[in-house]
Amino acid sequence: MFLPENIDLAQSGKYILSIRLTPNGFSFCIFSPVDKSVFHYQETAFSKNLSLIENIKKTFFEVNFFSQPFQKALVTIVSPRYTTVPDTFFDKKKAKDIFDFNIHGKSGRVLDNHIVEGSYRVLFDIDEEVYSFLSRSLWNPTFFSYKTHLLSYFLKYASETGRKRCFVNFHDEMISTTCFSNNKLLSANTFSNTDKFDALYNIVNVWEKQSLDQNSDLLILSGNLSDNKESIDTLKKLIKNVKILNLDTPENYSYIPTDVLLALSIGHEALGSDKP
DSSP states (O other): OOOTTOOGGGGGGGEEEEEEEEEEEEEEEEOOOSSSOOOEEEEEEEEEOOOOOHHHHHHHHTTTTTTOSSSEEEEEOOOSOEEEEEEEGGGGGGHHHHHHHSSOOOOOOEEEEETTTTTTTEHHHHHHHHHHHHHHHSSSSSEEEHHHHHHEEEEETTGOOOSEEEEEEEEEEEEEEEEEEETTTEEEEEOSSSSSSHHHHHHHHHHHHOEEEETEEEEEEEOOOGHHHHHHHHHHHHHHHHHEEOOOOTOSSSSOOHHHHHHHHGGGGGGEEEEE
């Protein structure tokens, strides 16, 4: 496994390990919280012939340094299976019941992240076997929904304009939409992006449901923009104020998912995460 020369795993306690699980793959990055020049990001596609847990175990066997005592071990789950709950209505003992009421299908281990500035929780689930394996194999890991990283940053972005904002993030054959009015969260959704017409329909439908004004409110785009140029061009014809979210990407990388870049920019310590 190739790593940059400035990453010395004999001193793993100096670095943060961040793992990202998607429906079809696995990625990880190793970075220094105090030196931006120390950074490595790598993606691995899953085999269709293996189950999710078998793919993860295979990856851990091949990348045999994940179990080392890093300063922090962080796991981000990229999935549309999440919901938000205001602090006023959140009861940790009833978290699974709340999640099951909002998300259809059999749930796994239900976890929550706290968006302190917004006063609400992000509930999400992870396969029980995967959760158990990662909890055993990593050094005291903390789990996040990818949506937590997005919400924490989008909450404050352009909030001073007084206009409603709709954020659209293109990633992993999905589209994440998030709408705010000032600092108030209006909606948070994730849709499939395998069909461009369905994707556009979902974005426009969110825009209309939240009563956003196509002449005055903001549409802010991020993520894998190069592969979605046609959809973006169409959106620019429909909505007057379209902005691109420009984030610093480490050198030698053409694309890194928005949630990874945001987690780096705002600092993981700003995100509250609880274990069940």
